[in-house]
Amino acid sequence: MADGRIPAERRRRKPTRSGVLLSEDVIVDCALRLVGQHGPDALSVRRLGAALGCDPSALYRYFHNTDDLLLAVADRIIGDAMAGFEPDGMPWRDALREMALRIHRGYREQPRVAALAAYRVTRRAHEFRAVDAGIGLLRRAGFSDADAVRHYSAFVDTVLGHAALDAAHLALPVERREADDRAWTGVYAELSDAGHPHLAAVRGVLPLMGGSSFETALELVLAALVAAAPGG
Structure with a gap:
């Protein structure tokens, strides 16, 4: 897709082992938290999967790779900053x-x-x-x-x-x-x-x-x- 988004039909519908229902927003929230706590090396599917209680491969239903996720994280920062402008x-x-x-x-x-x-x-x-x-x-x-x-x-x-x-x-x-x-x-x-x-x-x-x-x-x-x- 032109904007890099994953088609909706490929996204997970069931909760993870820890009871989290995955979504783009949930994954971005987790990525922001991990990078904030542990630095850039935390932005990996392995670390994210462990934090969310899911198999790392499940993240590829939402993002093509970690760079795709990084762009979503950056866009979240812009969105939060510009809210109400x-x-x-x-x-x-x-x-x-x-x-x-x-x-x-x-x-x-x-x-x-x-x-x-x-x-x-x-x-x-x-x-x-x-x-x-x-x-x-x-x-x-x-x-x-x-x-x-x-x-x-x-x-x-x-x-x-x-x-x-x-x-x-x-x-x-x-x-x-x-x-x-x-x-x-x-x-x-x-x-x-x-x-x-x-x-x-x-x-x-x-x-x-x-x-x-x-x-x-x-x-x-x-x-x-x-x-x-x-x-x-």
């Missing part, structure tokens, strides 16, 4: 900002999945609606069809790139994450003025490097879009 009546810039914040927050809440899936194209319903909404907002801003598509690609890649970066940071062991954050007040603060004059000049504000730059990058992209929009 109503851009009609909002200024297009404000609607794009809310869309970006929602998607970024959705992936930050699932950091171990974000590292696997933020850069993928899910080819599923939630992504379809999100892309349609984003391009629609840029068309509403007055951009040509081609420019709306190009600018949406740059916008959403900025959002997803930062989502993956921030999620990867969150997924680090605590001691490594804290060591990275301390670098800006530690080794960077100790660099010589002669060897690194510009770092020395901004030494007092270097801790700003320790946080996420997502919102700053988002505002820069939005400002550029407003400046370029035919309607101003």
Whole structure:
């Protein structure tokens, strides 16, 4: 099938050994939980089968393979993030900002999945609606069809790139994450003025490097879009 879905007639109708009635949503729920607890290696039919109390082969009635499942997991994150998003009546810039914040927050809440899936194209319903909404907002801003598509690609890649970066940071062991954050007040603060004059000049504000730059990058992209929009 074009969207990768398994035909309904191939899906399981009886509960598993543990009493779970399998469905795509149940399997995605389990995959999100396992990856969140154990990391990317947990996304295997063996681990999923054990967690759901079913033979691993039963999962192939719903998903072609683990990559197909990963795309469904990514699409769930998009769907949950965009639930309740109503851009009609909002200024297009404000609607794009809310869309970006929602998607970024959705992936930050699932950091171990974000590292696997933020850069993928899910080819599923939630992504379809999100892309349609984003391009629609840029068309509403007055951009040509081609420019709306190009600018949406740059916008959403900025959002997803930062989502993956921030999620990867969150997924680090605590001691490594804290060591990275301390670098800006530690080794960077100790660099010589002669060897690194510009770092020395901004030494007092270097801790700003320790946080996420997502919102700053988002505002820069939005400002550029407003400046370029035919309607101003």
